[in-house]
Amino acid sequence: MEYGTGGGGGSPGDHHHHHLRDGSDSQRDKKRYHRHTANQIQRLESMFKECPHPDEKQRLQLSRELGLAPRQIKFWFQNRRTQMKAQHERSDNCALRSENDKIRCENIAIREALKNVICPSCGGPPCHEDSYFDEQKLRLENAQLKEELDRVSSIAAKYIGRPISQLPPVQPIHISSLDLSMSSFGGQPMLVGGPGPSLDLDLLPGSSSSSAVPSLSYQAQVVAASFSDVDKSLMSDMAGNAMDELLRLLQTNEPLWIKSNADGREVLSLDAYGNMFPRSNTHVKNPNIHAEASRDSGVVIMNSLALVDMFMDPNKWMELFPTIVSMATTIKVISSGMLGGHSGALQLMYGELQVLTPLVPTREFYFLRYCQQIEQGSWAIVDVSYDFPQDNQFAPQFRSHRFPSGVLIQDMPNGYSKVTWVEHVEIEDKTPTHRLYRNLIYSGLAFGAERWLATLQRMCERFACLMVTSNSTRDLGGVIPSPEGKRSMMKLAQRMVANFCACLSASNGQRWTTLSGLNEVGVRVTVHKSMEPGQPNGVVLSAATTIWLPIPPQTVFNFFKDERKRPQWDVLSNGSAVQEVAHIANGSHPGNCISVLRAFNTTQNNMLILQESCVDSSGSLVVYCPVDLPMINVAMSGEDPSSIPLLPSGFTVVPDGQVEVGGGVGGDGASSSSSTGRRPGGSLITVAFQILVSSLPSAKLNLESVTTVNNLIGTTVHQIKAALNCPTTS
Structure with missing residues (x-):
């Protein structure tokens, strides 16, 4: 410089x-x-x-x-x-x-x-020739x-x-005519009673995780190119003030932060906050707006420089938090940092955050991300919402405001870091939060610091396992994979989980249809054309629903994870037993692993099941996908797995927000609520399937395909409830 x-x-x-x-x-x-x-x-x-x-x-x-x-x-x-x-x-x-x-x-x-x-x-050309x-x-x-x-x-x-x-040519929106009684209007679900006259369902181009902001990358670049020096100066001032506020939030305890009597979590005292950071409230008081603020700290297996690098790169940030960040992009780099490093780096970003269910819409933010090295081995990264003028094409229709939030990362011996995390947002619920998720959302657990930190700890363990060259893999068919083979398998499974999370994203830019008939939640159905590398080409149908069970999340996760119990819920294997033929550990918790399963007594002896399971204190998921044996061998040999097509299905399990002290999924895999004598809360379980309807992108979807996937989910839910001794009528 x-x-x-x-x-x-x-x-x-x-x-x-x-x-x-x-x-x-x-x-x-x-x-x-x-x-x-x-x-x-x-x-x-x-x-x-x-x-x-x-x-x-x-x-x-x-x-x-x-x-x-x-x-x-x-x-x-x-x-x-x-x-x-x-x-x-x-x-x-x-x-x-x-x-x-x-x-x-x-x-x-x-x-x-x-x-x-x-x-x-x-509707044709004009008749006269001298036009x-x-x-x-x-x-x-x-x-x-x-x-x-x-x-x-x-x-x-x-x-x-x-x-x-370049801008794509302006084209009319093509809507495929489907023999199906359902439709979508502006992304709002529509409940339909049953078969009827033919209506329309959009075939979405590209991935099912398409952004809520149309052509964001191009529009963002045009807007970014027009930023004036005054805009950049204002952004720098805003980022500096946000960093000052974050450091005070990180370093101050009572009376600013108080421990919740219910679960011991640190929550922000809004009165103390208002006294410490007085600011004119330009927002009209609205009963639909609520604030969430939380703080948590823990030790992470990654050094500060590596963490900072992942936070400042939107693609790496998405890889680090695949279950939370459904979309992230940098609109403009305001400052690239000093001496080629990240200290002083400032960028304007767009991000979408999600809970893994179709019932909770994503939270969308335009925000400044500012990184500063506090001292040797100590870094702070702050995010703060950036509000575009109302006449700007980026002025959001949603109301998600991020007050100064972020992390303090401090190096520890042996390559570990201590991370202290603050989350502080104000959200407007334009539509009422679904009753199943009300407790989880309003308690601040769904998007709070605890969830971010638990996910970070789990993913850093996963990255650490990715780097380990020693063999932590049980063999497949007598062939022990090389370290390269193990890494290739882990990358394949990572892409599978990311694809699964994307298919669940309830982005405001998404259009979906909800079928009635299964509980009162219904089944959300999305259809999109899949033409991306590593995805099956053609029309893909995604279907998902969420149910509540009065069973602790850890019990539900153990049920899905146990291959001996798989025939009780896996309708696709026709009740056949499965055997784990390969196993890769992904962390200290035995539930964090990648498995290759073989089903017995099936006509497809060449078909295996790739599965990854993840668990931390905020919840868990089990994601699986059928993969041909030759493709598994490609990955096991260490070759690039990016061209292997994946169409994952699976389950997510989260606490229902009514967990007592020590309830839920513990870091050690066991609920400690028994010591309190209180019964832990129940579980919210999302079931999702993806099927390839046709290998032709121009194919029309018929009622039979939707009925098939609807029955698939209905039968799976029924079998889960029966296996866990829950009422099947709710």
Whole structure:
């Protein structure tokens, strides 16, 4: 970074670095640090035109000529280069905006012209042949527009640091006609009683985890390119204030943080917070808005530098929290940090956070993420919501506000870190929270610091196991996989879990249909075209429902995890017994592992089941997927598993929010509530299946496919309840 600051006002020649004042005599300082004369500045400017980067010899010569210290010469050139760079950026910014406006106007003109091309009576081209807007001229104008767009994209790409993908051509939304009595309206579920006349269900392009923000990456880049220096300055101030607040939240105990009598968790005293951080409340008081604030700390098996790197990269952040972060992207890097490191890095981001159920919508945030090294081996990362002006295309329709939240990461011996986490948000529930999840949401457990930290500890253990080269794997068919084979299997399973979590995401950008007939919750059905690498090509149907059982989460998890009990719920294996033929440990808890299962007495001897199970204090999941034996062998041999197609199904298990002290899933896998004499709460279980309806992306979905998956879920739920001795009528 080329910055030299200090001194008084004026041109770059008037500034000197205040940190280099090495004399204690203030009078001497005043004499030494004078303004440059007009002649000195003229000579420096003349030299700058010839050589903006003078070497040491040239700087010494100028020093002798002008009677200035060599470091004064050095800092003058640094400041002049910085000033010139800022002028170029402003100039390019103006050019970019001008080009943008020009393209926008020409686009409008062409759209208006296209309206005139279509005959209103027949919908075809106009009858007269001498129309100005004939096909050839439209093609020429379109080519000109593409050239203009290429030019704008190349300018914008300089500031974003990567190429900008062009806008896709404007196309009408194609809705497939389906022989199915259901529809979707703006992402809101619709309950349907039964078969009827044919209605429409959207076929969603791309992944089922598509963002709630249409074409976010392109729009974000266009907006990012138009940020002014004033915007960036405001963001920097905002981030600095947020960091100050976070550090006080991390370091202050009572009366700011008080321990809950119910479960011993640390919760924020809103009164004490208001006194410590007075701010004018610009939001209208709304009974639908509630605040959640929590703090937790723990030890993590990863060093501070590695953690900071994963937090500051949105893709790595998603990999670190696949069960919580359903979408993350960096819109603009405001500052890349000092000396190539992360300290001082500031970026504007977009993120969606989820609970693994179709019944709870994702929480969506535009936020600034700021990283600062506090001291050697100690880092703080703060997130704070960034509010776009209401007339901006990014002004959110949702109301999720993130007050200063984040982590303090402190290195410990042996590569461990102590992590202290603060979560503080204000949420507007535009639609009432589903009754099954009300306790979990309003207790702050669903999105609180405890869940983030428990997930971080579990995932860091998983990454540690990924790096271990010693053999912690039971063999498959007598072949013990190499360390590379183990890593390949772990990456394959990681992608399977991420895919499963994505299919459950209840993003506001998603459209789904809810079928009635199974409890009062129904089954949420989503259909999308799958054309991504590593996914089966064609039309994929995802179906999910959530049920409540009066059984502790650990008991439910143990039931799903026990391969001996699998025939009791796995309707796809036709009640056949299964045997674990390979096992990879993913952490200290025996429930965190990857398994390869073989089903007996089936006609498909070549088909195996890849399964990963995860468990921590916030909940658990069991995800599985049928995989051909040759594909498993590819992964076991250490080859790249990214092309192996996966279509996972599985279960998530979370406490219902009514857990007594020590209840729920413990880190050691056992509930300690028996020592209190109180009965732990029940479990919320989400059951999800994905099936490939057709290998043709243009295929139409028929009622039979939906009935099949609906019956699949209904039968599975019935068998789970029967196996766990729960009433099957609810």
